[in-house]
Amino acid sequence: MFLAWNEIKNNKLRFILIIGVLTLVSYLVFFLSGLANGLENMNKAAVDKWASQGVILTKESDINLPQSSLKLGDYNGEGTDEYASLAQISSIATSGNNKSNVAIFGMNKNEFIMPNVTEGKEFDKTGEVIANDSLKNEGFELGDELSLSSTEEKLTIVGFTNNAKFSAAPVLYTGLDTVQKIRYGKAADNYHDQINAFIIRTADLSNVEVNENLQVVDTSTFIENLPGYSEQNLTLTMMIYFLFVISALVLAIFLYVLTIQKVSIFGVMKAQGISGKYLARSVIAQTFLLSIAGVIIGFILTIITGLFLPDAVPVDYNYLYLIIYGVVLIFVSILGALFSVQTIVKVDPLKAIGG
Amino acid sequence: MATLEMKQVNKVFGSGHTEIEALKPTDFSADKNKLIAVIGPSGSGKSTFLTIAGGLQTPTNGNVLINGTDITKLKEKQRSAIRLREIGFVLQASNLVPFLNVKQQLQLLDKVKKDNLPSEKLQELYQTLGMEKLLNSFPADLSGGERQRVAIAKALYTNPSIILADEPTASLDSDRAFEVMEMLKELTVNNNKTTIVVTHDTRLIDYCNKVYKITDGRLSLQTERTKS
Numbered sequence: 001m002f003l004a005w006n007e008i009k010n011n012k013l014r015f016i017l018i019i020g021v022l023t024l025v026s027y028l029v030f031f032l033s034g035l036a037n038g039l040e041n042m043n044k045a046a047v048d049k050w051a052s053q054g055v056i057l058t059k060e061s062d063i064n065l066p067q068s069s070l071k072l073g074d075y076n077g078e079g080t081d082e083y084a085s086l087a088q089i090s091s092i093a094t095s096g097n098n099k100s101n102v103a104i105f106g107m108n109k110n111e112f113i114m115p116n117v118t119e120g121k122e123f124d125k126t127g128e129v130i131a132n133d134s135l136k137n138e139g140f141e142l143g144d145e146l147s148l149s150s151t152e153e154k155l156t157i158v159g160f161t162n163n164a165k166f167s168a169a170p171v172l173y174t175g176l177d178t179v180q181k182i183r184y185g186k187a188a189d190n191y192h193d194q195i196n197a198f199i200i201r202t203a204d205l206s207n208v209e210v211n212e213n214l215q216v217v218d219t220s221t222f223i224e225n226l227p228g229y230s231e232q233n234l235t236l237t238m239m240i241y242f243l244f245v246i247s248a249l250v251l252a253i254f255l256y257v258l259t260i261q262k263v264s265i266f267g268v269m270k271a272q273g274i275s276g277k278y279l280a281r282s283v284i285a286q287t288f289l290l291s292i293a294g295v296i297i298g299f300i301l302t303i304i305t306g307l308f309l310p311d312a313v314p315v316d317y318n319y320l321y322l323i324i325y326g327v328v329l330i331f332v333s334i335l336g337a338l339f340s341v342q343t344i345v346k347v348d349p350l351k352a353i354g355g
Numbered sequence: 356m357a358t359l360e361m362k363q364v365n366k367v368f369g370s371g372h373t374e375i376e377a378l379k380p381t382d383f384s385a386d387k388n389k390l391i392a393v394i395g396p397s398g399s400g401k402s403t404f405l406t407i408a409g410g411l412q413t414p415t416n417g418n419v420l421i422n423g424t425d426i427t428k429l430k431e432k433q434r435s436a437i438r439l440r441e442i443g444f445v446l447q448a449s450n451l452v453p454f455l456n457v458k459q460q461l462q463l464l465d466k467v468k469k470d471n472l473p474s475e476k477l478q479e480l481y482q483t484l485g486m487e488k489l490l491n492s493f494p495a496d497l498s499g500g501e502r503q504r505v506a507i508a509k510a511l512y513t514n515p516s517i518i519l520a521d522e523p524t525a526s527l528d529s530d531r532a533f534e535v536m537e538m539l540k541e542l543t544v545n546n547n548k549t550t551i552v553v554t555h556d557t558r559l560i561d562y563c564n565k566v567y568k569i570t571d572g573r574l575s576l577q578t579e580r581t582k583s
Binding site: 002003006007010011265268269270271272273274275276278349350 | 409411435436437438439440442443444450452459463464467493513
C-alpha cells in the first residue's frame, strides 16, 4: 500500500484521469442498473403486489394473461392455501385533457389480490376503481370520471394505491362485474363468470390440481413471459456485463502502460531484494484504491442524478444491486490488473540494471 | 571467513559457434573493511562479475559464497532474500524510485525488511552523507551527486555486509566522483563493510585497498595495499 499510495499522491493528474474513467464506467453501470430495475418494476410491480407463488392459466394461452380465458368454476382451490380470480383488460383512460394507457384488473374485493388503499376508499359499486397513484402525476384525481377507448362504459376513481403497474401501464383495480361490462357491454350478464386467471398462494405448486386445459406456472415464470419483459431485461443486463468487461480492459490497459513505464524501476527494486510479490501486491493495492475511488464517486453521482430525474424516467435504484455491481466492478478491475502483475513477475532485475 | 568468495566461477553465454565466455574461471575473495575496485574497459566482463557476485545471475560453473552461504544453487526467491539482507547496490543510473522522496526511499525498505539501521545510526548516516536537507526532495529535484549520495544511503540502510557499486561515479564530475569515493571508503571502514566498486575510471583506484583488473573476462589482481 505504501508504494501504491505514494505513487498516486505524487502523480495526481495521471491517477485522476484513471479514476475519472472508472467513475464514468461505474456511473453508467449504476444508472443502467437503476433503469433496468425501474423498467422491471414498471412491468411487474402489480404482480409483486399479489405476493403469490403461482398463476393458473389456460394451456393454449402460452402464459399470456390476455389470451387466457377461463371460467370461475374451472378451479376449486385444490392444493392451495388461498386463491383469487382475476380478469384483465387493457385500455386507454381519458379524463378531460388527461389520457393514459391503463391495465384494468377485475377481482373480488374480499380476495387477497385486492390492493391496499393509500387515498380514498375501496371500490363498491360497478364502475368504481382504485387507481395507481402514478396517474396523479398525469393529472388524474379522486372522483375523476374516466372514459375508456372502444367502450361506452365510464369508470370513477374512488381511491388510489401505490406500486401498481403492469406491463408498464398503471393499473385500475375494480370488481369483476365492471370488467365484464367493459368487455361485453349489455351481454355482460351472460359472461359474468369469465376471467383470465387464478392467482394462487401455496407452499408447493406441485400439489395444485387443475383440469387438463389449464396449467400452473410459478409467478417468476409468469413475469418472465410478460411481453417484452425478458428481452428488455436481457438487453440491459448485457449492457451492464459489457461495461464490466470494458472497465476491466480500460483499467488493465492503463495499468499495463504505467507498469511498462516503470519496468526499469521495478527491476532495480527487485535487484535490491524487494520481492516481486511485494511489487505485485502494490499494483493490486493501487488498483483497489483507484477502483474503490471510481466506484464511490460514481455511486454518489448516481444518487445525485436520481434526485433530479423527472418522474417520467423509470429509474429505480436497488441499493443491494448497486453494492453488488460496485463490488463486481472493483473485482474485475483487480482482474484487469493481473496483466500488469504478470509483467512485474517477469521483470528481470539483471536487464533493468543493464547487466 | 571471507564476506564474498567466488570459487572457479565462470559465465558462458550462447552455445556452439556463438559461445562467448564473458567471465573466465575466477577465484575471488573479499574481506570486511575493504574497498575493492574491479577496473576494466567496456565489455570486459565487469558487469557480469558484479551481477554474479550480487546473485542477480547464476554462474555457468563454480560457486559464489556470501558469508559462507553458497548462493549458486538457491532459487531466485531465496537469492532475493539474501540480496535484501546482505547486499546493498549502488548503480550507475539512478536507482531511486521517482515518486518517493528521499525519506520515503528508505521507508520503502522498512516495509520489506524490519531490522534496518536504528534511528540514531540513520541520523549519523544522513550527516556523513550530508543529506539532512534533502530528505523531502524527490529524485528529479536532486543533482547527480545528491542522487548518488541517496543511493549510497539506501544501500547502507539495510545494514548489508557487502556493498556492490556499479560505476557509482559515472555521471559525476571529478570533484563529486572523489567525494563519493571518499564517502564509500569511510563508510566501509567505519561500518565494517566489504565494498566492491566496478568501474572503468582509473582515477578512483587510489581509494581502494585492492584493485583488480578485468580484461576479456579474465580477472587479475593488480594492486594491493595492506594499510587503509
